[in-house]
Amino acid sequence: MVKLDIPLYLKPNSFEPGAIFKFVDAGKIRTKDETGFETDVFEITIKKGDKEFVWTMNRTSQKNVASAHGKDTEKWIGKKVKLSKVEQTVFGKLKQVIYGESVEEE
Numbered sequence: 001m002v003k004l005d006i007p008l009y010l011k012p013n014s015f016e017p018g019a020i021f022k023f024v025d026a027g028k029i030r031t032k033d034e035t036g037f038e039t040d041v042f043e044i045t046i047k048k049g050d051k052e053f054v055w056t057m058n059r060t061s062q063k064n065v066a067s068a069h070g071k072d073t074e075k076w077i078g079k080k081v082k083l084s085k086v087e088q089t090v091f092g093k094l095k096q097v098i099y100g101e102s103v104e105e106e
Contacts, residue, residue: 010046010053012085012096019083020103021046026073027057044073046081061100068102
């Protein structure tokens, strides 16, 4: 028997707005050839409680977090991110888009 390692991708219905997650790893770039998307994407693992998700992080969220913690994603590990959802038009279709912003450590 082969046990597949299929990650759980973060979707808008995976969380309530304002939910706080922690970065688990430094993420990776997946090419458009791998994903079938129009461009390469950045995926990073985040965690809330004991549940982990792979988040395909948009550029706006990348910039938000990088402005607080720098561009070296290794330094993001263990840092907190607050997620929100916004309904907007993406490639001509109305969709819920996930955005993240850094949470200041106390």
